[in-house]
Each structure stands twice: as C-alpha cells, then as structure tokens.
Amino acid sequence: MTQATIVIDRSAVVAPINRRIFGSFVEHLGRCVYDGIYEPGHPTANADGFRLDVVDLVKELGSTTIRYPGGNFVSGYKWEDGVGPRADRPVRRDLAWHSLESNQVGLEEFARWCALTDSELMMAVNLGTRGIDAALDLLEYANQPDGTALSEQRIRNGAVEPYDIRMWCLGNEMDGPWQIGHMSADDYGKIAARTASAMKTADKGLELVVCGSSGSAMPTFGEWERVVLEHSYEYVDYVSCHAYYQERKGDLASYLASSLEMTYFIETVKATADHVKYKLRSEKTIQLSFDEWNIWYLDEHQASEEVNEEWRHAPRQLEDVYSVADAVVLGNLLITLLQNHDRVGSASLAQLVNVIAPIMTEPGGASWRQTTFFPFSVTSRLARGVVLKPRIDAGTYDTALYGAAPLVDAVATFDAETGASAVFLVNRSQTESIEVSIDVSGLDATLLTEAVTLHDADAYARNTLADQNRVGLKPLDGVLLTEGVLTVILPPVSWSALALN
Template sequence: MLRAHIHLDPQAVVAPVRRRTFGSFVEHLGRCVYTGLYEPDHPTANPDGFRMDVVDLVRELGTTTVRYPGGNFVSGFRWEDSVGPRDQRPVRRDLAWHALESNQVGLDEFARWLKLTDSELMLAVNVATRGILPALDLLEYANHPSGTALSDLRVANGTPEPHDVRMWCLGNEMDGPWQTGFMTADDYGKIAARTAAAMKMADKNLELVVCGSSGSGMPTFGDWERTVLEHAYDHVDYVSCHAYYQVHDGDLGSFLASANDMDYFIDTVLATADHVGHKKRSAKKINISFDEWNVWYLEEHMASQEAGDEWRHAPRQLEDVYTVADAVVVGNLLMTLLKRSDRVTSASLAQLVNVIAPIMTEPGGPAWRQTTFYPFSITSRLASGEVIRPATETPAYATARHGEASVVDAVATVDEDRCSVFLVNRDLRKSAQVTIDVRGLGSSHIAEAVTLADADVYAKNTLAEQHRVTPYANTSAALADGVVTIELPPVSWTAIALR
C-alpha cells in the first residue's frame, strides 16, 4: 500500500471559494437543449416545455452559472431569431454542427429555466459573423428596464423585468479554423476591443470575457493571448481557457494526470496576461474564465463522422458515456480549478445535458446521472469559505504526456463550520493510506466521507444500468488526536467533510 501525508494549515489561504467555479455550459448542439432540457411532450414538462426531471438533477448537480448559447453555435447565431412568438421563429441551418435550429428555445425561455435551477446567465455574443451593433442590441434587449425599442420588445414578449446579465463572452474560440468567421489574433483583438468598449459605454459594470486560445496545443497558444490582450486589455475582465482531455492509446496513467496540463495552461495564460498588464502599466489584473473544460473523446467522434450529410433537428451528437476513470479526472480537474481560485474566478463544465455531459436523458423516458455527475455535485455542495493549499507528501510517477505526477492530489476548503478535503489516488493498482493533519482546524468529527471508485475503472452508468456506479461511504475514515486517516482505493476520487 502507498502512503501519503497531508498537512492543512488554516493560514495557507489561496482565495475565497468562487461560486462561479461551479458553472456549466448549454449550447444549441445535438440534444443538449432539445430532448435534453426541453421536451414539451415529456410527462414531466412544465408549461414552458422544460423537463422538470432534468431541472431536479441540475439543482442537485449544483451549477451556479450557465454559459449560453454557445460555443461554436454562437458564431452563426442571430439572437433575434430566438425571441417573440414561437410560431413565427425561423428555422435556420447551424453550420457549426451541421444541424437545423428551430429556435423554439431562446433567451427569454432559457432565462426562465435558469430561475428554476437558481443559476446565473453568462451570455455569448456573435462577434464572428455579426459585430458591434447586434451585440449592443442584444444587451439592450436583455438588460435595459424599459422605454427603448428593444427593451419594450422584451416586455411585449412577456418578460417585463430585465435579465440583468452580468457576464458576457465576446465570441467563442476565434482562433479555431473550425469556427464560422474565425480570425487572426490581431483582427479578433481589434473587434473584441471595440465591441467591449461599446458595451461598457452602455453599462460600465459588465464583466466581459475575451477569447483566449481554444486549447494549449494550438500553434498560436500564448502569442494569441498576448496579441488579443494588447488590443483589449483595458476593456475586458477575463480571458477564456478551454481544455478537454481523453485517454490516448490506452495510456490511463497520463490521462489521470490531466490536471497537470490544466495547471500548465493556467500558468501560461496568467503569465502572458500579466506581461501585457505590466507593459501597459496597468493596475488591473485579468482573471481567467475557464469556460469550457471536461473529458471529451473528440478523436472518436471525429472518426465517426456522426454529423452526416443530412440537415436534422437535434441529432445525437457527442454523447460520451463516462467511466469511473473519467469521473476521477473530472473531479481532479475541478480540484485544480479550486486551487487556482485566486485568478480562475469563473469556470464552466462543458456541457450540461446529453452532449459530453454529467446528465443524460432519453426522449419520453428517464434522466440519469453519469459517473462525472458525482464529483461535481459533491464538491459544489461541500466546498465553501476559503480554499487552502495543502502541504502534501506523496509518491510520484512518470507519465508519457504530462511529466511527473503526484500519486495523491488534494485540495481543501474551510469555513466557520466545516473543513472539506478532496482527494484523488491516481495509482492504477495500489490503494493509498493517507493521513491528514487537521489539528490547526479544531475539527471534532467526520460528518461525511465518500469515495467514487470501482473494481472496473471503465464501469459506466447507462440507460439500462443507471446506478451501476455511485459514490459510497468510505468507512476507513477515522479522526483521532487531530489526524484523519483514510484509505483511498486505486483510481479513486474522495471527499471528506469535517465539522
């Protein structure tokens, strides 16, 4: 058995827990919206057509912010199509995902759905194929109280109160040649700066997110951020990061260390942003919105050519079914985002339902939790107060893709009533005996200790076996003389709550 020791010092504070870390993402892609969130004929549908069984699961998941409506979709989107009487909304081709968009769910309906889930809207504008004026029009429609043409149109459409959207994304992945209207960094930086400046003329308190690289493997990574921010630094508040991970060539050891790459991504983007800030003699710090992250088996989807040649409504696309190992990685990536809460102050798990998602649905049938649902929902529920950085003594192992990685990784949060510790054991075969020194925290008892693991690391939850994988109480956890001892199975994610 492996051994690791963790010391928790209440003075080793990173930052407050950012509730926006527990954001998600809804794109008009595949079945995320249609037969995912929205299915008017479903037995659980409310008068707006939204599945209430999905609403219940989203509330349990604990999402706080939802990025909408894309994603690649937004680069061909005309927001005006999605408001007003539903029977008058046009059907459009979505070039991003080669599908038909009915526009039956739009801004006003989605905002009502968000209220059901107690989530905040993070809205994206199309700067790829449209520009400044449509963005300002959308801002007026969404946020102005009344008394102008577009705010009065919103009122006439049945939404008297403004949506008061605070966070806005200036496009999506504009460095990617797959993006409709993609641009060079110089061209995008200029239009993003002008759009941001105009939007802040309307409301100086908006929080604006400029597109960073769509992945750390892009050939322009780093230089893209520098060029874009040299144009837009004074007008924006966040730069975005997007990262997806999967098992490559059966290399599970590297996959389990994916958080190392996320940490490198964050370090590089922050160094670049701060470099631009220093050049500009600016006192402002640009933070990160990590507004797309997840496990995504992209290579397999690209090989399958699942989009096909037909133009279809809500085709089944990107419906990954996640394993125990995938859930351990998702839990570890979320731990990394918590560790960087000083500068990563918003994040979005991509996506929410059916499309690379923690929640799956069957049309006319049930909704269920994927394996990845559990580490997210438990962390969202238990993480509160301040993030503290543990001092960890752990064995390490070599990976082919991400260098040397610690076998045991951990992060903790502390508030007045509770200390929560989140851990992973990345070893493929051995359990880890972990001791956690909590003497400085005054903890008196263990309120909860749960582990997600399975003898089969590729076990999944499916329509036929919806509860094949669930967290279980880790009865090895004990607290004595200010020290917690716990056994972590191989390839596992664990949460401990101390009172």
C-alpha cells in the same frame, strides 16, 4: 501500503470561493437543448416545455453560472430569432454542427429555465458573422429596464423585468479554423476591444470575457492571448480558457495525471496576461474563465459519421458515456481549478445535458447521472468559505506524457462562519491503495460528518440507459479522526471527499 501525508493550514488561503467556479454550459448542439432540457411532450414537462426531472438533477448537480448559447453555435447565431411568439420564429441552418435550429428555445425561455434551476445566465455574443451593433442590441433587449425600443419589445414579449445579465463572452474560439468567421489575433483583438468598449459604455458594471486561444495545443496558444489582450486589456475582465481531456492509446497512467497539463495551461495564460499588464502599466489583473472544460473523446467523434451532410433537428452528437476513470480525472481537474482559484474566477463544465455531459436523458423516458456527475455535485455542495492549498508529501509514478506525477492530489476548503471544512482527494495509482494522514488540527475539526468515494474494481465501469445506477458514490470506510489527524485509505483510481465540523 503506500503512504502519503497532507497538512492543511488555515492560513494557506488561495481565495474566497466564488460560486461561478461551479458553472456549466448549455449550447444549441445535439440533444443538449432539444430532448435534453426541453421536451414539451415529456411527462415531466412544464408549460414552457422544460423537463422538470432534468431541472431537479441540475439543482442536485449544483451548477451555478450557465454559459449560453454557445460555443461554436454562437458564431452564426441571430439572437432575434429566439425571441417573441414561438410560432413566428424561423428555422435556420446551424453551420457549426450541420443541423437545423428551430429557435423554439431562445433567450426568453432560457432565462426562465435559469430561474427554475437557480442559475445565473452567462451570455455569449456573436463576433463571427456579426459585431458591435448586434451585441449592443442584445444587451439593450436583455438589460434595459424600459423606455427604449428594444426594452419595450421585451416587455411586450412577456418579460417585464430585465434579465440583468452581468457576464458576457465576446465570441467563441475565434482562432479556430472550424469557427465561422474565425480571424487572426490582431483582427479579433480589435473587434473584441471595440465591442467591449461599447458594451461598457452602455453598462460599466458588465463583466466581459475575451476569447483566449482554443486550447493549449493550438499553434496560436500564448501568442494569441498576448496580441488579443494588448488590444482589449483595459476593456475586459476575463480571458477564456478551453481544455478537454481524454485517454489515448490505452495510456491510463498519463490520463490520470491530466491535471498537470491543466496546471501548465493556467500558469502559461497567467504569465501572458501579467506580461501584458506590466507592459501596459495597468493596475488591473485579468482573471481566467475556464468556460469550457471536461472529458471529451474528440478523436472518436471526429472519426465517426455522426456529423454528416444531412440537415437534422437535434441529432445525437457527442454523447460520451463516461467511466469511473473519467470521473476521477474530472474530479482532479476540479481540484486543480480550486487550487488556482485566485486567478481562475469562473469555470463552465461543458456541457450540461446529453452532449459530453454529467446528465443524460431519453426522449419520453428516463434521465440519469453519469459517473462524472458525482465529483462535481459533491464538491459544489461541500466547498464553502475559502480554498486552502494543502502541503502534500506523496510518492510519484511514471507517465509517458508528464514524467513523474504525484500519486495523490488534494485541495481543501474552510468556512469560518460555520466551522465546516472539506477535503477532496484523488489516488492516481492503478493498483495500490494509499494510506493518507491528513493534519487538520488547524481547522479545529472534531467531527467527521461525511466520507464518500467514487471507485470501482472496474475503472471503466459506466452508467448507461440499460444500467443507470451501475456506478455511484460509496461510503469511504475506516476513516479515523484522532487528535486533529485524519487517517484515510484511498482505493486505487479513486476520487474521495471528506467533510468535517
């Protein structure tokens, strides 16, 4: 059997865990909001129309900060349409996804939904068709306690207490030709800087996210970040990163190593941001916000006709059904985000319900967990304290896209207050189980409290409406903890988690 060794050193601290690393994303797209989190006629719906079965799954998932309301949607959005009496709200065309928006869910309702799910609201402002005035108005409406025109309007609408939104995105993917109002790096950098400066003048404690390029494959990648940050560096706190992955042309070997591309992405943006820091002689270090990341079979959706010339309310769009292999890759991407948590301060799994999501629903019917639900929920639940970067000695395998890739990847966490620790691992081999010896003696761990794995003989097994529980977590059998060494056998194409105390 192939073997690997891992050493976990309590002093190898990456960063204290910021719960925002387990964020998610709700966009007015497809059935994410309507027929997803919101369905007034559903048997579980509350007085606001929110499905409480979905609320329970969101809590189980462990998502924290929720980015809202887009995404591409925000670049044509008028926030005023989504406040006040619902009967008075206009129906608008959403040009981003070629659909109709009823505005029955807006800031007021979504803030209440966040309270239901114990989530922090992360708001995006429209810098596609709007600008500084609209952003400042939204900020005043949301955060001013009272005494101004817009804060008093919020109070009349039923929200006596301000929403106190701390984290704000300055537009979305503004380098993308698909984006309404897309612009050059120079133009965006200027409007982002002016908007950020004005928002910080209103509230210097805000945390602002400036748009990075829309992905590492974009021709703008790297240069966009440099130009934008040279304009906005002193006014913002994060630069956004968006990354989606999918298996292409049956190349499962490369797909399982997707986290290597994410590592390249992170290193490039870090280097670019630090270049600007030193060029400007700034004392501040910009963090990364991976406020869109997931598995997305974009090629297939672009080839389909699900986005067409009809103007429809909440059409079925981007409803990927995920496999075991997809879940293993997603678990590995989350490992990578944690390994780089010193600079990746926030992340949002895109999206939360129905649209490339870990949670699926049917109108009037069931809700269920996709395969990708499991590595996210377990990691969010077990990861506490600080992130530790292990030393990994494992063999490699060949990939068409990345050359030699390690067979095993891992990250660990440790909570000094409780003594609890956790190890998260993937086996990328398609055929071989791997025996891993993990030196945890530095953690003073004496008890294994949990050992689970996501694995199936069929790497393409999925949970569907017809078979909602086909795939789930299984006990990871045969794990031994002896004199500070964990011995575990990882099945092929698997993600696993171990908890100790």
